[in-house]
Amino acid sequence: xxxxxxxxxxxxxxxxxxxxxxxxxxxxxxxxxxxxxxxxxxxxxxxxxxxxxxxxxxxxxxxxxxxxxxxxxxxxxxxxxxxxxxxxxxxxxxxxxxxxxxxxxxxxxxxxxxxxxxxxxxxxxxxxxxxxxxxxxxxxxxxxxxxxxxxxxxxxxxxxxxxxxxxxxxxxxxxxxxxxxxxxxxxxxxxxxxxxxxxxxxxxxxxxxxxxxxxxxxxxxxxxxxxxxxxxxxxxxxxxxxxxxxxxxxxxxxxxxxxxxxxxxxxxxxxxxxxxxxxxxxxxxxxxxxxxxxxxxxxxxxxxxxxxxxxxxxxxxxxxxxxxxxxxxxxxxxxxxxxxxxxxxxxxxxxxxxxxxxxxxxxxxxxxxxxxxxxxxxxxxxxxxxxxxxxxxxxxxxxxxxxxxxxxxxxxxxxxxxxxxxxxxxxxxxxxxxxxxxxxxxxxxxxxxxxxxxxxxxxxxxxxxxxxxxxxxxxxxxxxxxxxxxx
Amino acid sequence: xxxxxxxxxxxxxxxxxxxxxxxxxxxxxxxxxxxxxxxxxxxxxxxxxxxxxxxxxxxxxxxxxxxxxxxxxxxxxxxxxxxxxxxxxxxxxxxxxxxxxxxxxxxxxxxxxxxxxxxxxxxxxxxxxxxxxxxxxxxxxxxxxxxxxxxxxxxxxxxxxxxxxxxxxxxxxxxxxxxxxxxxxxxxxxxxxxxxxxxxxxxxxxxxxxxxxxxxxxxxxxxxxxxxxxxxxxxxxxxxxxxxxxx
Numbered sequence: 001x002x003x004x005x006x007x008x009x010x011x012x013x014x015x016x017x018x019x020x021x022x023x024x025x026x027x028x029x030x031x032x033x034x035x036x037x038x039x040x041x042x043x044x045x046x047x048x049x050x051x052x053x054x055x056x057x058x059x060x061x062x063x064x065x066x067x068x069x070x071x072x073x074x075x076x077x078x079x080x081x082x083x084x085x086x087x088x089x090x091x092x093x094x095x096x097x098x099x100x101x102x103x104x105x106x107x108x109x110x111x112x113x114x115x116x117x118x119x120x121x122x123x124x125x126x127x128x129x130x131x132x133x134x135x136x137x138x139x140x141x142x143x144x145x146x147x148x149x150x151x152x153x154x155x156x157x158x159x160x161x162x163x164x165x166x167x168x169x170x171x172x173x174x175x176x177x178x179x180x181x182x183x184x185x186x187x188x189x190x191x192x193x194x195x196x197x198x199x200x201x202x203x204x205x206x207x208x209x210x211x212x213x214x215x216x217x218x219x220x221x222x223x224x225x226x227x228x229x230x231x232x233x234x235x236x237x238x239x240x241x242x243x244x245x246x247x248x249x250x251x252x253x254x255x256x257x258x259x260x261x262x263x264x265x266x267x268x269x270x271x272x273x274x275x276x277x278x279x280x281x282x283x284x285x286x287x288x289x290x291x292x293x294x295x296x297x298x299x300x301x302x303x304x305x306x307x308x309x310x311x312x313x314x315x316x317x318x319x320x321x322x323x324x325x326x327x328x329x330x331x332x333x334x335x336x337x338x339x340x341x342x343x344x345x346x347x348x349x350x351x352x353x354x355x356x357x358x359x360x361x362x363x364x365x366x367x368x369x370x371x372x373x374x375x376x377x378x379x380x381x382x383x384x385x386x387x388x389x390x391x392x393x394x395x396x397x398x399x400x401x402x403x404x405x406x407x408x409x410x411x412x413x414x415x416x417x418x419x420x421x422x423x424x425x426x427x428x429x430x431x432x433x434x435x436x437x438x439x440x441x442x443x444x445x446x447x448x449x450x451x452x453x454x455x456x457x458x459x460x461x462x463x464x465x466x467x468x469x470x471x472x473x474x475x476x477x478x479x480x481x482x483x484x485x486x487x
Numbered sequence: 488x489x490x491x492x493x494x495x496x497x498x499x500x501x502x503x504x505x506x507x508x509x510x511x512x513x514x515x516x517x518x519x520x521x522x523x524x525x526x527x528x529x530x531x532x533x534x535x536x537x538x539x540x541x542x543x544x545x546x547x548x549x550x551x552x553x554x555x556x557x558x559x560x561x562x563x564x565x566x567x568x569x570x571x572x573x574x575x576x577x578x579x580x581x582x583x584x585x586x587x588x589x590x591x592x593x594x595x596x597x598x599x600x601x602x603x604x605x606x607x608x609x610x611x612x613x614x615x616x617x618x619x620x621x622x623x624x625x626x627x628x629x630x631x632x633x634x635x636x637x638x639x640x641x642x643x644x645x646x647x648x649x650x651x652x653x654x655x656x657x658x659x660x661x662x663x664x665x666x667x668x669x670x671x672x673x674x675x676x677x678x679x680x681x682x683x684x685x686x687x688x689x690x691x692x693x694x695x696x697x698x699x700x701x702x703x704x705x706x707x708x709x710x711x712x713x714x715x716x717x718x719x720x721x722x723x724x725x726x727x728x729x730x731x732x733x734x
Contacts, residue, residue: 115664136668139647141615141629143622144665165664168619169700177694181538181560186694192623192719236626239633249493255633256503267515270571273623275718276558284563308496315492483621486664 001030003069008357012208012420015436018057019071027073028083031058035085039064041338041351043423043432045091046447047099052076054099059421059434063356068421075101082106087338090453113164113486121148122160128152132468136165143482147471154467159460166486174446180206180280180411183443187433188275190448191484195271196222196229197426198448198484199278201433204359206280208420209437210412216402218283219360224397225265225277227390230427232261234383235306237479241380242313244473245322253309260298267294281412292398299391310384323377327462327474330374337457341429343478346382347374347458353425365393374462379477386427416441428452428481450484503634508726517721518557518571523548525590528568533561539693547589552577553690556718577716578728585690585716597731601712603679604732607653610642611733613683614652614676618669619695620659623719624686628656631722638722641730649673654681654712660688660695666702673709681732685715685725693718 002019021027034040044059057072073080082092082103092103094112103109110119115136123131129152136144146162174186187202188195200222207214214222235258242250262272269277269285276284287295313319329339334347344351345368353359354366369385371378414437424431429451438444455478463474505511513519525547534542541554542561548568550561562569574594579585581598617625631638632645646652649672661669673682684706687693695701715728 113664136665137616137672141617141625141645143617143620143625144668165662165668166617166619166659167662167664167700168660168695169698172700173694173698177538179536179538181536181558182694185538185556185558189621189623189688189694192621193626195623249496252634253496253500256500256635259630259633259635263514266513266517270516270518270559271557271718272721273626273719275556275623305499308499312492312496481622482617483619 001026001071003030003071006068006070006421007066008068008353008359008421008423010204010208010213010359010422012211012415012418015417015419018419020055020074021072022074022076024073024080027058027071028081030071031060031083031085031088034060034069035087038335041340042088042091043068043430044421044434044447044449045088045095046434047095047101048436048445049099050074054101056095057434059432061357061423063351066357068357068423070419070421078102079104086336087454090457111164113167115146115162115164119162121162122150122158124150124157129157145482149468149471151468154469156463156466156468156471159463161456161460163456163482163485166483168483168487170487171446171448175443184279185275190487191450191481192273192275193233193481194229194426194428194431194450194484196225196274196277197424197431199274200226200360201422201424201431203278203280204422204424205420205433205435207412208422209414209418209435211415212281212412214281214283215405216361217405220397220401221283221287222278223360223362224287224394225268225274226424226426227394228261228265229274231387231390232258232265233427233479234387235261237476238380238383240476240479241323241376241473242319244476245319247313247316247319250309250313250319253305257302257306257309260302264295264298267291286404287398287401292401295398296395299395303391306387320377322470322473323380324375326376326470327466327477328373328375329458329462331372333461334374334458337461338454339458340454341425341451342382342386342427343379343429343455343458345370346378348372351430353423353430357423359423365396376473376477414441414443426451428479429455448487450481452480452482452485455480456485504637505635508636508723509730511723513573513575513721513723517573517575518559518562519721520552520574520577520595521550521555521562521569521571521587522592523550523569523587523589524567526567528565533565533568536564537561539687543586549589550587551691552585552587552595552716553582553714554687554693555716556687556693558718575721575723576727577724578713578731580713582711582714585714600732601681603681606679607681607733609733611729612644612646612652613681613729614649614655614672615645616655616657616665616669616672618657618659618665619662619701620686620688624658624689624717627717627719627722628658628685628725631726636722636726638726638729641733643726643729643733649675650677652676652680654683656683656685657689658685660692660698660701661703661705663700663702666705669705673705681712682709683713683715683729684711685720687716687718690714690716
């Protein structure tokens with residue numbers, strides 16, 4: 001099968017250049033051969049109604065050489081055989097739900113975003129076992145989703161997660177809302193805790209469709225914002241992890257350490273979560289010398305306290321005993337489900353878009369933090385060490401900030417019949433935005449994939465054979481997005 | 488040794504709480520309550536650039552803070568006409584009070600407190616329901632409980648069960664898939680109970696208002712007791728708004 005080779009470089013291609021085949025065997029054979037190789041993973045797979053058929057577009061990223069292979073199968077019927085690849089299962093479920101396609105032989109054809117009342121959860125009929133249903137509304141101040149546990153006493157044998165409660169119709173509104181500012185805000189609200197990362201993914205794909213390249217300074221400012229977001233959320237999640245093992249000191253200290261970072265975001269762009277920070281074609285808020293001085297002072301004070309606290313938890317037996325060997329996802333499992341981002345690196349995978357498919361000015365800038373045990377403690381360690389990596393990177397970028405450059409004068413326009421794909425490593429992992437323009441140069445498709453789309457499977461596997469009382473810390477160690485998944 | 492390291496962390500942290508969150512200053516370029524000047528301008532043009540359609544032109548320019556996402560686009564493009572102050576006290580019990588009109592620079596009126604508020608003096612327990620929220624308001628509601636804002640000092644806390652709550656705080660535009668759960672949760676709160684909307688999505692639906700994945704019928708049949716504007720609402724907006732109910 002012919003493929004179109006792309007790079008994550010903010011350039012679009014002619015949509016017509018994406019190879020098409022009507023031979024499903026040819027399509028599946030290529031997918032199977034590629035996916036048998038650990039280097040490949042599926043970054044997106046979606047349907048695009050084209051003429052009287054459905055074009056199924058597959059985007060496979062190669063982590064070794066930084067390419068993204070794009071190719072498609074033209075489906076004219078309402079059914080086709082499933083690829084039967086675990087890491088692609090959820091994409092097929094999504095296509096089935098959106099277009100009424102039956103994937104024959106699919107291992108688990110359950111809804112992705114509809115959460116029907118009569119859905120038959122996986123269950124074991126055994127008098128020794130019991131079920132625990134949690135949600136959609138949970139005990140904390142968090143988003144909704146339903147968790148169905150099958151337990152033997154206190155031990156979780158199986159967890160099935162039902163999502164979809166947060167479905168707001170983001171992708172549809174992306175096409176319907178006429179203003180660019182509206183689209184940018186929709187992208188930021190895909191997951192409000194990743195507003196900067198999704199903002200960058202949107203801006204990059206939109207700019208690619210307009211054949212526009214932002215200036216170097218704006219690119220570096222986007223990186224700084226993205227790394228600040230990573231630091232802030234990792235710190236907040238470390239607080240929550242401590243909270244879930246009833247370690248008050250860690251909960252309080254990490255909780256308050258998040259504040260100066262997000263307050264800096266507010267000083268910079270006016271919003272603590274970085275909303276409005278990123279807009280296509282421009283850097284609305286310049287990083288002024290005063291802000292840079294403030295940032296250095298903020299980071300120095302932060303680092304001192306962060307180090308003191310992190311050294312403490314690494315030596316605190318009552319914390320370690322709850323984190324170590326809890327919620328383990330093995331490397332084999334992580335590979336099988338196609339895990340991405342921070343969670344995959346905690347299970348020994350070298351998967352980080354900043355390094356494998358560098359964008360903006362990330363090339364050669366990021367040292368991967370990889371752990372091999374795949375437990376809650378590995379994910380905690382990855383977060384702590386990534387905070388240091390981000391700290392170092394931000395300082396380096398700020399000290400070498402390119403000089404201010406004049407930006408565009410007139411707003412560039414979308415070009416007709418183009419395809420753009422942008423990958424961004426948010427704090428959770430890889431975000432993928434794909435966009436297609438039609439004959440008239442209007443957006444015809446906008447496809448969003450949050451890293452949670454892959455990693456919810458990891459949580460299901462992580463909790464098996466753990467005590468149900470450890471579920472909260474397993475959950476928090478991933479802190480997956482409900483709205484990012486449900487869109 | 489163990490206790491010494493704990494003490495040294497406590498000593499290094501010192502006092503982190505904001506001494507008085509009712510008068511605290513927010514750092515940086517926080518966009519709070521906007522002010523619209525009487526300087527003549529092309530009002531239609533200003534209204535047209537607003538991504539949230541929050542700007543009205545009837546009887547002079549106005550901004551509806553229930554629809555505004557505080558993105559600041561209008562103020563960046565028309566700085567002579569619109570400026571955002573750092574006034575975070577924008578909570579109100581009356582929806583109309585969220586409309587800021589041209590030439591008027593005074594605090595948002597809180598409005599009459601709900602009748603049942605006197606029952607919650609010094610102790611207000613709330614259940615949070617995210618119904619399509621994007622996890623930004625949720626983060627900020629969580630932040631009100633951290634050691635900086637410490638909303639617990641006023642007896643205001645988020646609880647796990649609606650049975651223990653005096654009301655619910657909704658974030659998000661209320662999705663079709665969360666409509667029933669929201670109703671069930673509200674019904675599970677003992678009466679009298681409060682209904683609080685936090686963030687632009689909850690108050691007006693925001694950009695999602697006309698999405699077919701949204702079902703806001705719950706709000707048509709229940710009286711809202713408090714609006715907390717923002718995108719997301721700032722912890723000080725939330726804290727001051729809720730605190731007013733308990734004093």
